[in-house]
Amino acid sequence: MDAETKRRQLAAAIARVAGGDRAALRLVYAATSAKLFGVCLRILGDRSEAEDVLQEVYLTVWRKAARFDESVASPITWLVAITRNRAIDRLRSGAVARASVPIEAAGDIADAGPSAIERLEASDEHTRLDGCLEELETRQRAAIRAAVLDGLTYDELARRSEVPLGTMKSWIRRGLMKLRACLER
């Protein structure tokens, strides 16, 4: 099945969840729970916390499916955004004694080419993003990647890279401005 077919099926299942269809939620879960659990685990670094957040994610999907708008986001983008927000909120609540992900792990991920990893969805936007990230300075790219993948605050990113907080903010904000200019070209 190609990515476009998967995307359409997922969007149709979410539309049915909006109508209160539990079987459709099961379909969404079957298609996406491994991906979303991976995202939870990466951010939270703790299995039991990740399981709790994953449960919250699908209950949020159940309640908010009617808010899903395909003209704004693809189904997987919408689901991953919910997952990251839930996981980051859990981190910021202080409930999680973050099992700190080793610094090298970020390096490994950053070095792995996207082709090496299973992609749920190959879109033009992702290809563009990869290209635009390549245009950034190495430290800007690494900081942005670490923020997205690990859910770190500015403060944590600064400490991890052993630079002052202001410097880290500057790297990331300059990186975002360049990224935006490139993405809009």
Added chain:
Amino acid sequence: MNDDDTIGSGEHGDHAAAEYVLGVLSAAERRAAELRIEREPAFAAEVAFWEARLVGLADQVAPVTPPAEVWRRIEATLATPAPFVARAGLLQSLAFWRICAIGAAAVAAASLAALIYVAELPRAAAPLLARLDQPSGQPEFLAAANPADGSVTVVPAALLTGQQQRSYELWVIPPGGPPHSLGLVDPERPVKVVVPPELLPHVSAGSTLAITLEPPGGSPTGKPTGPVIANGKLASL
């Protein structure tokens, strides 16, 4: 040099959206950003722009199959009955509603009186009521919309037979607008449907409520696909 102030201090809004999506903000800053998403369409669009692009990076995280226990917990939570169903003994009784369905107008009035109770009238916003009739004019369902808690309660008013292989799907149709699904209802007992916030404005006087027969689990397309078995207009009391 203070990068914190020199970079983008005049356009902090742009950064806040991207920073929210990146996940670098504190809990308080995240709540502030979420308020702006609800209130400022331009800010929400900016967040959507960055989500569509940055979330793609998460594709680089390896999938991990969660334990089966997680799905069981989700299912158990969904299976917990709505509070209304748990306490509305009389309204749950099919016999009660069959009796109600025997008469015509007088019975409908009695049912509506019962529904006022269901709709918890003392709340701030006034409930709306609709009698959903079959094409023949026979009342088939009664519906009470309670804007105070964003719910619509649908009660069968007639004995329905057959159609066990089909689902009964409730739709709200604003005047001149397309139908929006409000979820599934049950021909044998009252069901309280929670209306998604963005559909609440449609649940108002003059809108039509309709019930269609759909494949098990509801319309696969998000639009009605089966016959309309009952419909009626919402009116304030």
